[in-house]
Amino acid sequence: MNREEVFNFAAGPSVLPQRVLERAAGEMLNYRGSGMSVMEMSHRSAAFQEIFDTAKASFRELLQIPDSHEILLLQGGATLQFAAIPMNLLAGGTADYAVTGRFSGIAAREAEKYGTVHIAADTSDTGHDRIPAQEELSFSDGAKYFYYCANNTIYGTEWQYVPDAACPLVCDMSSDILTRPVDFANYALVYAGAQKNMAPAGLTVVIVRKDLAGKALAYTPDILRYDTMIRTDSMLNTPPCWCIYLFSLVLDWVREQGGVEAMDERKRERAKLLYDVLDDSRLFRPHARREDRSFMNVTFSTADKVLDAAFVSGAAERGLLNVKGHKSTGGIRASLYNAMPVAGAAKLAAYMREFEKEHV
Amino acid sequence: MNREEVFNFAAGPSVLPQRVLERAAGEMLNYRGSGMSVMEMSHRSAAFQEIFDTAKASFRELLQIPDSHEILLLQGGATLQFAAIPMNLLAGGTADYAVTGRFSGIAAREAEKYGTVHIAADTSDTGHDRIPAQEELSFSDGAKYFYYCANNTIYGTEWQYVPDAACPLVCDMSSDILTRPVDFANYALVYAGAQKNMAPAGLTVVIVRKDLAGKALAYTPDILRYDTMIRTDSMLNTPPCWCIYLFSLVLDWVREQGGVEAMDERKRERAKLLYDVLDDSRLFRPHARREDRSFMNVTFSTADKVLDAAFVSGAAERGLLNVKGHKSTGGIRASLYNAMPVAGAAKLAAYMREFEKEHV
Numbered sequence: 079m080n081r082e083e084v085f086n087f088a089a090g091p092s093v094l095p096q097r098v099l100e101r102a103a104g105e106m107l108n109y110r111g112s113g114m115s116v117m118e119m120s121h122r123s124a125a126f127q128e129i130f131d132t133a134k135a136s137f138r139e140l141l142q143i144p145d146s147h148e149i150l151l152l153q154g155g156a157t158l159q160f161a162a163i164p165m166n167l168l169a170g171g172t173a174d175y176a177v178t179g180r181f182s183g184i185a186a187r188e189a190e191k192y193g194t195v196h197i198a199a200d201t202s203d204t205g206h207d208r209i210p211a212q213e214e215l216s217f218s219d220g221a222k223y224f225y226y227c228a229n230n231t232i233y234g235t236e237w238q239y240v241p242d243a244a245c246p247l248v249c250d251m252s253s254d255i256l257t258r259p260v261d262f263a264n265y266a267l268v269y270a271g272a273q274k275n276m277a278p279a280g281l282t283v284v285i286v287r288k289d290l291a292g293k294a295l296a297y298t299p300d301i302l303r304y305d306t307m308i309r310t311d312s313m314l315n316t317p318p319c320w321c322i323y324l325f326s327l328v329l330d331w332v333r334e335q336g337g338v339e340a341m342d343e344r345k346r347e348r349a350k351l352l353y354d355v356l357d358d359s360r361l362f363r364p365h366a367r368r369e370d371r372s373f374m375n376v377t378f379s380t381a382d383k384v385l386d387a388a389f390v391s392g393a394a395e396r397g398l399l400n401v402k403g404h405k406s407t408g409g410i411r412a413s414l415y416n417a418m419p420v421a422g423a424a425k426l427a428a429y430m431r432e433f434e435k436e437h438v
Numbered sequence: 439m440n441r442e443e444v445f446n447f448a449a450g451p452s453v454l455p456q457r458v459l460e461r462a463a464g465e466m467l468n469y470r471g472s473g474m475s476v477m478e479m480s481h482r483s484a485a486f487q488e489i490f491d492t493a494k495a496s497f498r499e500l501l502q503i504p505d506s507h508e509i510l511l512l513q514g515g516a517t518l519q520f521a522a523i524p525m526n527l528l529a530g531g532t533a534d535y536a537v538t539g540r541f542s543g544i545a546a547r548e549a550e551k552y553g554t555v556h557i558a559a560d561t562s563d564t565g566h567d568r569i570p571a572q573e574e575l576s577f578s579d580g581a582k583y584f585y586y587c588a589n590n591t592i593y594g595t596e597w598q599y600v601p602d603a604a605c606p607l608v609c610d611m612s613s614d615i616l617t618r619p620v621d622f623a624n625y626a627l628v629y630a631g632a633q634k635n636m637a638p639a640g641l642t643v644v645i646v647r648k649d650l651a652g653k654a655l656a657y658t659p660d661i662l663r664y665d666t667m668i669r670t671d672s673m674l675n676t677p678p679c680w681c682i683y684l685f686s687l688v689l690d691w692v693r694e695q696g697g698v699e700a701m702d703e704r705k706r707e708r709a710k711l712l713y714d715v716l717d718d719s720r721l722f723r724p725h726a727r728r729e730d731r732s733f734m735n736v737t738f739s740t741a742d743k744v745l746d747a748a749f750v751s752g753a754a755e756r757g758l759l760n761v762k763g764h765k766s767t768g769g770i771r772a773s774l775y776n777a778m779p780v781a782g783a784a785k786l787a788a789y790m791r792e793f794e795k796e797h798v
Contacts, residue, residue, distance in 0.1 A: 084473030088480040091679055096467075099475055103466040107459050113444030113757070115459055117638035117684070120448040120760060153513040153640060154661065157675035161659030191657045273676055278477035280513060280640040280678030297551045297657065299521030301514065315517035316633055318640030319451060320680060324477070397473070400480060 079397065085422035088400035089231050089375060089413045090253065090274040098327040098417075116323045121316050130317070133326035140329060140338055141255075143262050143285055150284040150304065151312045151322055156252050156271045159282060160185040162302040163225070163248055163267060164192035166294045171222045174198040174243070176215065179206045179230030180406065181250065186225070192295060198224060205407075206233040209370040212242055221245045223266050229254040231274075232404040234366045234377030234411065240264055246287070253374050255283070256332060257416060258342040266290050272321060274374075275416045276328055281321035332416065341416050345373040348414045348423040352376045355427050361385075361434045365409065379409030380437075386410055389433055398426050439757065445782035448760035449591050449735060449773040450613065450634040458687040458777075476683045481676050490677070493686035500689060500697055501615075503622050503645055510644040510664070511672045511682055516612050516631045519642060520545040522662040523585070523608055523627060524552035526654045531582045534558040534603070536575065539566045539590030540766065541610065546585070552655060558584060565767075566593040569730040572602055581605045583626050589614040591634075592764040594726045594737030594771065600624055606647070613734050615643070616692060617776060618702040626650050632681060634734075635776045636688055641681035692776065701776050705733040708774045708783040712736045715787050721745075721794045725769065739769030740797075746770055749793055758786050 086093040109116045112125050119126045134149050143149060152158075163185075164173065172194040175186035178201050189195045196218040199210035217224070224243035227250040229236040236254060241247065246266030255270040262268065267286045273279035284304070291304035300306050301314055332341060353371065356364045356378055365377040379386050386409055390402045403409035412426055446453040469476045472485050479486045494509050503509065512518075523545075524533065532554040535546035538561050549555045556578040559570035577584070584603035587610040589596040596614060601607065606626030615630040622628065627646045633639035644664070651664035660666050661674055692701060713731065716724045716738055725737040739746050746769055750762045763769035772786055 079468075079471055079473035081468045081473050086474050086478055088478070088483075091477065091479060091481060091676065093478050094475065099467050099477075103463050106463040106466065107456075108439075108441045111439055113439035113441050113759070114446050115454065117451065117459075118446055118448070118453050119451060121451060121639065123448070123760070153515065153678075154518070155513065155675040157661045158514070158659060161661070165659075188660060191659075271676065278680045279481065279676045280681060295657075297655075299518065299525075299551075299662075300548060301517045301521070302659075315515040316451065316631065316639045318513075318678065318681075320638045321640060321678075399473070400483070 083397040084399055085397060085418070085425060086399050087412045087414070087418070087422070087426070089404070089411060090271070090415075091279045092274055092413055092415050093417045094278070094324070095328065095331045095417045098324065098331050101327055102324060117320050119319065121313060121319055126319060129323050129326055133322055133329060136326065136329035136333065137283070140332060141260055141262070146287055146289070147262050147285050148288050148308045150286065150307045151317055151325075152282045152284055152307065153280065153318050155282055156181060156250055156269065157184070158302070159250075159269050159284065160188040161191070162304075164189040165298040165302060166304050167248065167266065167290055168193035168222050169293050169295055172196055172218050172220065174218055174221045174224045174245070176210060176224070176226040176241070177202065178209055178235060179227060179233050181230070182225070182227040185227070185250065189225075196221065205365075206230060206235065207365055208367045209235050209237050212239065215241060215243070217243060223248045226250070229372050229374050231375050231413070232407060234372045234375040235370045236372035236374065238370065246290070253415070256338055256341060257345050257373065259338050272325060274413075277321045277325035280318045281325060344420060345414065345416070348418060348420055349373045349376060351420070351423040351427040352412060352414075352430070355430045359430075359434055361438050362430065365407065374414055376412045376414065377403060377407065377409065379403065383408065385437060392433060393426070393429060396425070396429055398429060401426070443757040444759055445757060445778065445785060446759050447772045447774070447778070447782070447786070449764070449771060450631070450775075451639045452634055452773055452775050453777045454638070454684070455688065455691045455777045458684065458691050461687055462684060477680050479679065481673060481679055486679060489683050489686055493682055493689060496686065496689035496693065497643070500692055501620055501622070506647055506649070507622050507645050508648050508668045510646065510667050511677055511685075512642045512644055512667065513640065513678050515642055516541060516610055516629065517544070518662070519610075519629050519644065520548040521551070522664075524549040525658040525662060526664050527608070527626065527650055528553035528582050529653050529655055532556055532578050532580065534578055534581045534584045534605070536570060536584070536586040536601070537562065538569055538595060539587060539593050541590070542585070542587040545587070545610065549585075553582075556581065565725075566590060566595065567725055568727045569595050569597050572599065575601060575603070577603060583608045586610070589732050589734050591735050591773070592767060594732045594735040595730045596732035596734065598730065606650070613775070616698055616701060617705050617733065619698050632685060634773075637681045637685040640678045641685060704780060705774065705776070708778060708780055709733045709736060711780070711783040711787040712772060712774075712790070715790045719790075719794055721798050722790065725767065734774055736772045736774065737763060737767065737769065739763065743768065745797060752793060753786070753789060756785070756789055758789060761786070
């Protein structure tokens with residue numbers, strides 16, 4: 079298949095901007111006259127340090143991250159942060175977790191190893207088709223932090239408000255970081271696996287309020303301690319250099335496109351194309367409740383598994399790849415991250431209408 | 439600088455085979471007709487699973503790893519393994535550590551969080567210029583494992599024998615894996631950061647005896663548990679897909695070159711070119727004792743820091759890059775990993791002779 083014929087709706091790792099891949103391919107064997115690939119550079123070299131510093135500065139500027147917060151470029155994915163966060167910030171106390179999907183559920187269970195977890199909300203009773211309202215959230219006294227996952231990739235729900243809690247917020251923004259402005263003053267910590275909106279898999283970005291670091295449990299591995307990683311500027315050991323380089327190219331691209339405000343507009347445009355079809359449809363049933371639905375992952379199904387499968391394979395024949403739902407939910411899922419062109423969502427919407435005409 | 443004019447002697451991340459980079463660049467925007475980059479593929483896709491399985495199978499075949507051992511493809515570098523190893527294998531008992539350089543020293547200190555560490559040898563008294571002989575090693579009764587670092591990148595020493603211990607061996611082979619055959623029957627666990635001989639930074643390969651997994655400390659993060667990662671075939675979460683793809687290309691290249699036996703011959707050839715100069719020299723002083731010196735990192739200096747710096751900058755003018763010694767030792771270091779052509783070592787040797795003529 080030619081690249082031009084394909085729109086890749088994978089939930090992550092997922093599509094990267096064409097221009098980013100072209101730049102990376104063009105300088106792959108010789109990065110800007112260095113005589114070597116970025117993959118071959120010492121992480122202590124001036125050339126790599128510049129890539130690293132530029133990525134951090136661009137990210138800080140694009141998201142207006144205040145000086146109170148440090149940006150860490152780490153390895154291990156969200157799953158390693160499920161442990162690192164309570165090891166560093168919970169330290170035997172209590173934290174409130176909102177369970178709105180698979181990953182917040184795993185995060186809550188992992189945190190139980192390191193302190194007391196209070197479940198502030200759990201939407202599993204309705205198949206995680208919604209986000210709890212502010213008044214549904216149950217808080218514990220003296221909680222160290224309130225934890226939530228901003229966007230639930232599997233279920234296609236997204237918090238459309240910032241929870242109001244007495245304690246600092248911790249948020250997994252793996253699937254919607256860089257898609258909207260964020261007020262970091264609300265957050266103790268925000269983190270995101272890079273493989274949806276930022277870079278290839280292998281990089282995890284953590285934005286942590288500096289004054290909260292330094293209270294880790296004694297047995298915390300050095301490399302998981304936020305204070306250590308702040309002190310070493312994420313280079314206690316060799317960082318994932320290639321991912322950081324791609325991250326810097328993606329950030330350049332976001333800036334060229336108009337920043338996170340432009341990403342915010344475009345995500346609405348893309349999602350609307352699909353939700354408009356769903357709202358009109360007599361065949362497709364959206365999984366998420368209307369007011370809580372995600373701009374990133376549009377989840378739906380027909381009443382018929384055979385028809386779902388026919389939709390997915392028909393999509394693939396048209397170059398609309400990876401629209402099969404997660405194995406735990408079945409059905410159909412289209413992921414619409416920053417690098418998905420509006421034309422991709424439009425083509426998928428057209429196919430949905432066509433499919434409905436044929437099957438209703 | 440053109441790539442053809444450069445030999446990159448960086449200690450890691452370091453040079454990759456030209457052919458590997460060319461293949462990766464060629465399929466970067468469209469991997470074998472998939473219409474997408476490997477960086478954009480779901481880690482659950484058939485195309486990526488094939489890359490993953492092929493890499494593991496190639497690695498197993500090249501190093502003749504027995505079925506008793508599992509191969510894990512992880513993130514976090516050696517530094518994360520410094521904690522993961524004792525969390526999984528020490529579990530409050532005692533382990534013996536040979537401290538022969540910076541990284542084995544850090545590993546020993548990290549392990550103290552998780553049990554009792556007995557220092558089986560420590561070569562810091564002579565500036566880590568040597569490897570302890572078998573009879574120098576002090577063992578403790580009932581140790582869970584004996585830990586050593588096969589090659590000391592900073593000091594340029596390398597174990598030329600496999601230690602004989604009553605307990606299973608754990609070995610950090612970050613800088614000499616894939617450069618020689620290894621008898622895995624001796625080892626409980628072997629691990630290596632990929633960024634010297636295997637792949638770009640961001641991948642850590644762990645080869646662990648399966649029957650030793652499953653005894654981790656209760657607070658071990660799930661993603662650091664070897665039993666969990668064996669059960670999920672290293673995909674509890676998204677693996678570092680691009681690094682694994684490059685790893686598979688590097689393994690193809692090693693096989694094409696004649697396997698680890700050919701790498702073993704070539705490393706001797708490269709290192710001999712430099713050590714022959716050092717053995718004849720009245721200007722350069724090798725850091726490591728002759729019988730313990732490394733095939734990977736050749737470390738030396740003149741008696742004069744100004745002259746060392748002149749050597750390093752003269753080398754750079756000739757395209758012989760990154761020969762400055764580690765900041766903790768000073769002097770000069772040439773790293774000669776698998777992807778360094780013999781011609782690179784020959785050119786450096788010629789420059790050393792030329793420099794000596796001018797300065798003696």
